[in-house]
Amino acid sequence: MDVLLGREGRSLHLKAAGGATAVLAITMLTGSWAVVAAEEGARNANLTTYPRALWWSVETATTVGYGDFYPVTPWGRVIGAVVMVVGITTYGIVTAALATWFVGREDRRRRRMARSVEEAVHKLSDETANALHERFDRVERMLSTKGEPEAGAG
Amino acid sequence: MDVLLGREGRSLHLKAAGGATAVLAITMLTGSWAVVAAEEGARNANLTTYPRALWWSVETATTVGYGDFYPVTPWGRVIGAVVMVVGITTYGIVTAALATWFVGREDRRRRRMARSVEEAVHKLSDETANALHERFDRVERMLSTKGEPEAGAG
């Protein structure tokens, strides 16, 4: 069950990071195609071929933005804004997932410690209970033994 | 009460992320208007219309910065610096909030484990206490039973 929970918990931030990366890849591939379509025929348009647009989507999603290519039409800019936001959000998710993974590794250690504490408490409780039961055994033996000679004396 | 505390705690980083996003949106919208006003009439100014300035605010807040548009006046640059800093701070807050959310999901698991430990300790304590009380019942019965035949024998 612990293993199952571990798998379930791990899959949230792993799934989020993997999913965001996949969404980013799709956004870049379709965004490159869409921006060429949007820019087509515009004056001063420089995003005119798919390979160039793909390179543009890489420098846009990574927020490098050399300025060698950029959209000049309203729809091209909307597509650019989507690529930027998806790119940034993906890095945020990946960074947060990495932090969660690192912290989780540290926690496994702490969980091990918690378990050892738990075992120590259980062991202690068991030992105390056993010692008290032995004392009861002795008192009961004393009570039965004393009852007999008294009866014999009576 | 636990649910209330959970809601209170969750709202801090969610509120921070939501609030920062709202502040960023307002900064971009008003910054675009302000930068056009600041740049108006300046030599070599390229941020001359609101739609362009809005696009500029997007590439500035996301730190892409193609260089197709940029402020050239002191006040325009102050506005640009504000948009940059608000943008970066917002991603930092959102990333931190995401990490907290991921870590919190992992913690819910740990809390469940802590609760099961607690329950185990309680159960163990109760069982030990019950066993000891039963021993006392037996000793007391032995003491009362032995008192009677002794009195009869006396």
Added chain:
Amino acid sequence: MDVLLGREGRSLHLKAAGGATAVLAITMLTGSWAVVAAEEGARNANLTTYPRALWWSVETATTVGYGDFYPVTPWGRVIGAVVMVVGITTYGIVTAALATWFVGREDRRRRRMARSVEEAVHKLSDETANALHERFDRVERMLSTKGEPEAGAG
């Protein structure tokens, strides 16, 4: 002591975030002055005045990089690289400090829960111990009371 530890712990990531921000501000102010000195007299140099260099340091530290100003000399580029690296490291530290602060807020809740568990365990242990002591009182009373009539009967 708990309050003292709380203050000590909080000050680490707060101090780191505050210190990094201060180092970034100093790096930007002195870097702007140094880059003008380094670029002075170079061919095609565009970072020629302190106000321009200050604006350049803002767009460099935030990694926006419009490309309206940039260093063209080796020393100017070394200074630029320092401003970039200090800028990026500062955002990393601030984001990590924010995450720690958010997670710490969540933990205060958990600590409260841990304390309540602790109190429950103490209370339970005390109650069990008191109940057992009462049983001992009764057994001892039974032993003394029975001793007397027996002695009278003997």
Added chain:
Amino acid sequence: MDVLLGREGRSLHLKAAGGATAVLAITMLTGSWAVVAAEEGARNANLTTYPRALWWSVETATTVGYGDFYPVTPWGRVIGAVVMVVGITTYGIVTAALATWFVGREDRRRRRMARSVEEAVHKLSDETANALHERFDRVERMLSTKGEPEAGAG
């Protein structure tokens, strides 16, 4: 063993941050050389010397991207994309490692508290057990003492 675990745990995110920084440095040094080789002889190529390419790799890896230098050939752009992705991933890892370090510092405090709770529980259990054993000693003394005068009376 605790010290060993601490060292093992600490080394994960420290190793990841150190390793990523080393990979980034190697990527930048070899990427600068490779981009010059890829761009050589291309029309409008501006990345023509190693010192320029090194400066380009710095502004690319930090995502500043002034646009003073950028690759224009397919292979040059592939190398640029690699430098961007390695750069961004490194900051993500460093930020996550910083967050883990900050959170770990906070946790050391909490671990101290957990240890004090553990000690308190142990002390309490020991005290309870000792008190009950003393009661048993008294009951047993009462049982032996009463047995003797009774035997003498009989």
